[in-house]
Amino acid sequence: MKLLKIENNRGHFVLADGRFESLDKLTKEDLLRLVDLSLTEEVDFDDYEDSSLANQAHQIIYKSVYEKLTELASRREEFTDESEGLYVEEYDRYRAELSGDDDQAVN
Amino acid sequence: MKKIDLHIHTVATRSDSQFDFCLDKLSEYIDAANLDAIAITNHNIFDATQFGQIRDAVTIPVYAGIEINLCKCHLLLIAGTDHGDRFVEGAVQVTNAISDPTDSISVSQLEEFFGDLSEYLLIPHYAKKPAIEPDTLVELGGHVVAGEVDSQKKFIRAIRDSARLCSVLFSDIRIHADLIRWPTRQTFIDCGDPTFAAIKACLSDKNKLALSENDGNKLFPVLPDGLMISTGLNVLLGKRSSGKSYTLNEIDQCNDNVKYIKQFALVQHDESDDERDFTRDVERRRRANADEFLSGFKTVLDDVVNIDREGNHRRVEAYVETLLSSAREADRQDSFSKAGLLNETAFPISSDESLQSLIRSVRQLIENIDYRPLIEKHLERTALLSLACELIEELRTRAFQNRKSQVVNELVAEVKDALKIRSAAIQLKDVDLYAVALDARKVARLDEIVIGLKTPAVLSQESVQWFHVVTEKGLFSGAGELKDASGVQTAFREAFLMYDRPFEYLQKLKQNQQLSSADFYRLFGKITFKIVNKHGFEVSGGERSEFRLLQEIKDAQNYDMLLIDEPESFFDNVFLNENVNDLLRAIARSMPVVVVTHSSTVGATIGADYLIHASRTVEDGTVSYGLYTGHPTDKKLLSTDGSTIATHELLMDSLEAGVTAYEERRKSYEAVED
Numbered sequence: 001m002k003l004l005k006i007e008n009n010r011g012h013f014v015l016a017d018g019r020f021e022s023l024d025k026l027t028k029e030d031l032l033r034l035v036d037l038s039l040t041e042e043v044d045f046d047d048y049e050d051s052s053l054a055n056q057a058h059q060i061i062y063k064s065v066y067e068k069l070t071e072l073a074s075r076r077e078e079f080t081d082e083s084e085g086l087y088v089e090e091y092d093r094y095r096a097e098l099s100g101d102d103d104q105a106v107n
Numbered sequence: 108m109k110k111i112d113l114h115i116h117t118v119a120t121r122s123d124s125q126f127d128f129c130l131d132k133l134s135e136y137i138d139a140a141n142l143d144a145i146a147i148t149n150h151n152i153f154d155a156t157q158f159g160q161i162r163d164a165v166t167i168p169v170y171a172g173i174e175i176n177l178c179k180c181h182l183l184l185i186a187g188t189d190h191g192d193r194f195v196e197g198a199v200q201v202t203n204a205i206s207d208p209t210d211s212i213s214v215s216q217l218e219e220f221f222g223d224l225s226e227y228l229l230i231p232h233y234a235k236k237p238a239i240e241p242d243t244l245v246e247l248g249g250h251v252v253a254g255e256v257d258s259q260k261k262f263i264r265a266i267r268d269s270a271r272l273c274s275v276l277f278s279d280i281r282i283h284a285d286l287i288r289w290p291t292r293q294t295f296i297d298c299g300d301p302t303f304a305a306i307k308a309c310l311s312d313k314n315k316l317a318l319s320e321n322d323g324n325k326l327f328p329v330l331p332d333g334l335m336i337s338t339g340l341n342v343l344l345g346k347r348s349s350g351k352s353y354t355l356n357e358i359d360q361c362n363d364n365v366k367y368i369k370q371f372a373l374v375q376h377d378e379s380d381d382e383r384d385f386t387r388d389v390e391r392r393r394r395a396n397a398d399e400f401l402s403g404f405k406t407v408l409d410d411v412v413n414i415d416r417e418g419n420h421r422r423v424e425a426y427v428e429t430l431l432s433s434a435r436e437a438d439r440q441d442s443f444s445k446a447g448l449l450n451e452t453a454f455p456i457s458s459d460e461s462l463q464s465l466i467r468s469v470r471q472l473i474e475n476i477d478y479r480p481l482i483e484k485h486l487e488r489t490a491l492l493s494l495a496c497e498l499i500e501e502l503r504t505r506a507f508q509n510r511k512s513q514v515v516n517e518l519v520a521e522v523k524d525a526l527k528i529r530s531a532a533i534q535l536k537d538v539d540l541y542a543v544a545l546d547a548r549k550v551a552r553l554d555e556i557v558i559g560l561k562t563p564a565v566l567s568q569e570s571v572q573w574f575h576v577v578t579e580k581g582l583f584s585g586a587g588e589l590k591d592a593s594g595v596q597t598a599f600r601e602a603f604l605m606y607d608r609p610f611e612y613l614q615k616l617k618q619n620q621q622l623s624s625a626d627f628y629r630l631f632g633k634i635t636f637k638i639v640n641k642h643g644f645e646v647s648g649g650e651r652s653e654f655r656l657l658q659e660i661k662d663a664q665n666y667d668m669l670l671i672d673e674p675e676s677f678f679d680n681v682f683l684n685e686n687v688n689d690l691l692r693a694i695a696r697s698m699p700v701v702v703v704t705h706s707s708t709v710g711a712t713i714g715a716d717y718l719i720h721a722s723r724t725v726e727d728g729t730v731s732y733g734l735y736t737g738h739p740t741d742k743k744l745l746s747t748d749g750s751t752i753a754t755h756e757l758l759m760d761s762l763e764a765g766v767t768a769y770e771e772r773r774k775s776y777e778a779v780e781d
Binding site: 057 | 549
């Protein structure tokens with residue numbers, strides 16, 4: 001899934017419905033969603049190049065967000081390991097009954 | 108057999124409560140207890156003058172001794188009656204070396220002070236506090252003749268266990284004028300004259316040590332007046348007001364560490380009080396189970412409680428805002444703000460936790476010995492070793508990378524600080540998006556765990572006799588229940604509104620200053636305990652009492668003697684016969700038990716080792732009480748003054764309301780028998 005793209009010399013980010021919006025409209029909710037996608041999905045971005053972004057404001061935003069998201073995407077596996085390992089023993093223990101297996105309960 | 112007490116205090120030291128020694132009292136004690144030899148053993152001191160006075164005043168051998176703080180335990184060191192100068196000098200050195208009750212000397216100091224230890228009797232506290240450490244015992248070598256215990260139960264246990272030292276039971280009494288009760292802790296030794304050499308020989312031979320003069324370790328004196336009871340199961344019989352409860356109270360007063368279950372103690376008359384107390388009692392006993400179950404959840408909460416979700420959102424927002432603002436003002440950037448480093452973001456510092464955990468797991472596979480063949484059947488050892496090495500190399504590389512990143516981050520931060528001061532442009536407020544995302548995952552995981560925690564389910568069913576203690580988890584139904592669970596007088600109404608949203612609920616709990624974050628884990632899922640009978644129903648009032656009786660009897664394992672007064676009060680015969688009798692018999696195998704009863708179900712079927720009969724006689728308007736004792740097979744029971752009573756008649760009177768009533772009952776049973 002493409003998260004950031006450069007079109008008509010301007011930077012764009014993907015909205016929840018798949019459409020693209022201009023980067024200068026980015027909100028924190030949008031950013032959190034992009035962060036989540038970068039860490040959990042196969043994502044790609046148009047590479048940052050000064051020359052393809054005429055607007056200096058777009059250059060600044062695109063560069064910063066691009067660097068952050070590509071860095072996160074490169075740590076996707078680390079994040080998956082780490083988040084799946086979060087409280088895993090407790091999770092298994094307390095969720096045991098939900099799956100109909102109560103062997104984990106204390107005896 | 109000679110009766111000895113080699114642990115007597117006559118000087119109030121800093122290790123004792125204040126008392127003034129009374130020589131007459133010591134003589135009274137020697138007479139009352141029929142002692143054949145004693146030793147004076149004061150804490151870390153030997154008073155030669157006082158010892159001389161005692162030795163001259165009493166008619167039995169008195170041995171000079173001292174109770175020494177040795178390697179954090181107490182040791183009786185006893186010399187002969189005509190102790191030598193070396194002992195006196197050694198005692199003075201002990202007094203000088205120990206200025207505080209918590210001080211103690213070492214084994215080498217002991218040897219240095221007293222010389223050849225084989226010339227003394229060395230008796231450390233053994234099954235008695237402060238007890239000797241195994242290492243100290245080894246260090247003392249063969250010089251220890253016996254170990255001191257503080258109850259008949261421990262004495263017998265040591266005698267039966269070949270791995271244990273010979274044990275002795277002494278009074279450890281402080282002799283003063285106000286002494287009311289004589290102790291019952293003394294030891295019989297099988298010898299002629301109780302000379303120092305004879306005592307020493309007996310103390311190291313289990314066959315020569317006993318609790319009673321004529322009955323070995325089957326009987327022991329339980330009251331200072333010489334009343335002997337069995338070290339096993341005793342049944343105390345007698346009519347109403349014959350002094351049975353009085354006798355039990357006396358036994359309780361004259362012996363230490365006694366579990367005394369008084370009559371009616373387990374039966375309450377107010378049903379609601381009874382139920383509440385019962386529930387609290389069970390909950391107290393099971394609290395440890397619940398804490399064990401919740402321990403993992405507590406770890407989760409301890410981590411999640413530090414997450415500042417609002418703060419994270421504010422930081423993301425600040426980043427976006429400053430990014431957009433600085434972009435809008437791009438044309439106004441000065442030379443300082445154009446410096447690349449100003450808006451440079453910090454390198455992420457990755458956590459090594461999962462990699463380290465992986466390395467630990469691989470190491471376990473490599474180092475496990477028990478399952479090595481199984482592991483190597485599936486995984487080649489060389490492959491595992493290579494894997495471990497590569498993982499460790501990776502860890503090193505990452506650690507090195509992290510270190511480098513940290514150095515760069517610190518440097519960049521310094522440069523940015525310097526540039527910021529000079530630049531007029533808006534500064535980008537950086538945020539660690541990875542950490543924000545991970546925090547969000549933690550919150551989501553908390554939600555999932557709490558759903559599991561709140562889902563009603565039975566956690567455990569523990570059987571206690573035919574009852575089951577059922578531990579369940581589920582939801583709190585209101586603020587009142589949360590208050591009960593917290594044990595804190597504070598309002599939970601507002602917090603409870605968020606109960607369905609664990610993270611928000613946690614924030615509400617955090618806002619309550621009266622709650623400790625260490626106790627939050629109790630306030631998410633409700634852990635309840637209930638006791639059900641064998642049919643799975645809640646127990647009735649009567650069953651509650653039965654349950655408590657059995658629990659109390661089981662609790663007696665932690666004591667040295669069990670006294671139980673009329674267990675038949677409010678309990679039916681079937682329950683007594685099927686449960687109480689078995690349990691009492693089992694406990695009596697390891698400690699003295701005295702049961703007062705009128706019930707034939709208990710008295711006649713329990714299989715007592717010894718009978719005690721309490722009687723009250725009124726002669727010329729004067730009431731006197733007497734106690735008769737004997738084995739159940741004896742035709743007659745004997746009192747301490749030599750009078751006797753027929754056992755059969757006594758059993759009929761005490762348990763069957765007399766021979767006539769027994770005969771009538773027997774006939775009526777026969778009449779209805781099929």
